[in-house]
Amino acid sequence: MRTDTRGIMNFLPRKKWFGFGPRDQPQPPAVNNNTSSLTDGSPLPQQEEPQPVILTYEQMLQEKLLSEAGQLLIEKEERLFRELKESDAFTHHEEQVNQLKADRKALQDLVLQTLGQSLCLEEDSLAGLTSAVKAVMQEEDQDLLWKQRDQTPPSWRPSGWRKLHDSTLLSLVKERMENPSTPSACQIKLTTIQADITNMGRQLKEDLLSVVGGVKRCYPQEMDICNFYSKLYHQTLSASLMNIADFGLVDKDRTFLLRWVNEYYPEILAKPQLHSEIDSGPLGKLLPERLLKLLEDEYLSNQQGELTTIIRRVLGEEREKWNKGEEPETEDGCFFSPVAYDIIQLINGKVTSSTKVLGDPHKAQRITCHISKDLMDSYKSFQSDVIKQNKANSRSFIKANLDCIKQFSEVLNKERHLFTEDPQYRKLGTSDWLHQSRFKELLDVINKEGQDLQGSTESCHKELMGQLEQEVTVEYVRRLLKGKVKLKDKMQQLKAYLTVKDNAENLHHLFVQMGSEEDWLKEILFNIAEVLKLQDLPAIQMQVVLLGTDYPDLSEKHVLALLKLKTDLTKADRKSATDILHTLREIGSNTQPRSFFSLVQVK
Structure with a gap:
């Protein structure tokens, strides 16, 4: 059998063959027809054109000119199956068909081998990968051509090289994640599970950086190779983590796994080099919702138990000091x-x-779900015993713990971000808020909280209830100014006015019963309600002036957020109201200022 020596002409440098743009054909150097010398008049020797190098198919494979080799085979396929009659191609050219089939197999093996080395190629070896990818694209185009033809295709059509490409990369990713790079020495302190997760995470990061830094240049933009690789790595890591989670985890490993899912992995994808190339949104979480919730619930239960134990220990140590007759510490002469x-x-x-x-x-706030009540109950019990038993050091402990009461009241109210937010607060300022039943549910929750906080001295309880009323009012106004409800006409604005006014009265009435003496908080809500009701711009401006006079910390942002609830006001109307506020600031006010709106954060 005669070896097919059909080849291509390849002028040096060969890099002209690589890439996805139009191929620039090298031009032979121009011949100088002027045979006279510019110096001594003697004729110059005739320069011969460089002879093109004709490569055989086998030489193309050796040189990793895979797309050129693939194109050669496609042209041969076209001659055999298109230019000749179908019966002739199979009857009289069986030997050539078999040779073509064997050549295609050799090319396919080399293309897949090159793809399988994609993530460990040096910079100067990327040209081979570029050629392999181009060969895959050529095959995909040829498959499409045969699909459109009214003719029986060769036995190898469709070739499905694109699917082979995808499955090869998947195998590559799985192999690298199952056998990640050598761990660093700092992993000595990690458990086996933690080391496995860390190694996979490091491999994922390094490989994705390699993809966006080099591999990406070997692919056409339409293949979106960066997102393709990120999907493969995400799925592979997800499957591995699910297997680890199903194995059963101790507390330390569970925490480590959750931190990788919720913190470390998102941080990797957020790296500037990756974030600009990879759309992490469609990837989702590394673990399915059901499994993730199970792990998180176990973690929260463990953390809550630890926190409760430590708090009890702290209170127990304080009680033990009192029982032993020890005096509390002093600072600046005070207990x-x-x-x-x-x-x-x-x-x-x-x-x-x-x-x-x-x-x-x-x-995270769910950790403190029952802490506030348990803490106050335990602390109340301790203080009650100190007072009732009236030991020699009881008076000192009472003095020492007065400041503790103040600190606890502050954290239970001003630092409420540490504690679970009742879902009823989330209804404020929404369309559901206009239904009175929703607000009644919130009042019931507040009433229960107030009952749980009873038991301190009258003055402390009044102060605590006043702080709680202010906190609730601040939250009410903040939710309202978020603008989730739109009041489109006079009827809706009147309904909102009545709702806010009724809410203010019921809220203040409840807090008065609970011991609060902060009457001024009700007036804030009344003034806001008036703004919602008024229809004439001058009247609205006057109401803004009244609010700004009573509360100098009312900002333009607060006014704009409030007026945006009234969607029938124009931008110019809103600006005129803020201009009035600005003028008021310049004139100044003779009233005693009271702060409130500085506690209400608006965007």
């Missing part, structure tokens, strides 16, 4: 107890660390 500070720091630390592990501050 001092570190109990409140220690417990508050513990709670803050747990919520902060859990936010990282869970990736969601609202989930």
Whole structure:
């Protein structure tokens, strides 16, 4: 059998063959027809044109000119199956068909081998990958051509090289994730599971950086290779983590796994080099929702148990000191107890660390779900015993713990981000809020909270209830100004006015019963309600002036957020109201200022 020596002409440098743009054909150097010398008049020797190098098919494979070799085979296929009659191609050219089939197999093997080395190629070897990818695209185009023809295709059509490309990359990713690079020495302190997760994560990061840094240049833009690789790595890592989670985890490994899912992995994808090339949104979480919730619930239960145990230990140590007759610590000549500070720091630390592990501050707040009530009950019991038994050091402990009471009241109200937010708050300022039943549910929750906080001295309880009323009012206004409800006409605005006014009266009435004496908070809601009701722009401007006079910390942002609820006001109308506020600031006010709106954050 005669070897097919059909080849292509290849002028040096060969790099002209690589890439996806139109191929620039090299031109032979121009021949100088002027045979006279510019110096001595003697004729110059005739320069011969460089002879093109004709490569055989086998030489193309050796040189990794895979797309050129593929194109050669496609041309041969066209001659055999298109230019000749179908019967002639199979009857009289069987030997050539078999040779073509064998040549295609050799090319396919080399293309797949090159693809399988995609992530470990040096910079100067990427040309071979570029040629392999181009060969795949050529085959896909040829498959499409045969699909459109009214003729029986060769036995190897469709070739399905694109599917082979995808499956080869999937195998490559799985192999690299199952056998990641050598771990660093710092992993000595990690458990086996933690080391496995870390190694896979490191391999994922390094390989994706390699894809966006080099491999990407070997692919046409329409193949979106960066997102394709990210999907493969995401699916592979996800499957591995699910297997690890199903194995059963101790607390330390569970925490580590959750942190990888919710913190470390998102941080990798957020790296500038990757973020600009990879759309992480469609990837989703590394673990399915059901499994993730199970792990998070186990983690939260464990953290809540740890926090409760530590708080009890702190209170127990304080009680033990009192039982032993020891005096509390002193600071600047005053009795001092570190109990409140220690417990508050513990709670803050747990919520902060859990936010990282869970990736969601609202989930982290669930740790403190029952802490506030249990804490106050335990602390109340201790204080009650100190007072009733009236030991020699009881008076000192009472003095020392007065400041603790203040600190606890502050953290239970002003630092409510550490504690679970009742879902009824989320209804404020929405369309559901206009239904009175929703607000009644919130009042019931507040009433229960107030009952749980009873038991302190009258003055402390009044102060605590006043702070709680202010916190609720601030939250009410903040939710309202978020603009989730739109008041399109006079009827809706009147309904909103009546709702806010009724809410203010019921809220204040409840807090008065609970011991609050902060009457001024009700007036804020009344003034806001008036703005919602008024229809004439001058009247609205006057109401804004009244609010700004009573509360100098009312900002233009607050006014704009409030007026945006009234969607029938134009931008110019809203600006005129803020201009009035600005003028008021310049004139100044003789009234005693009171702060409120500085506590209400608006965007």
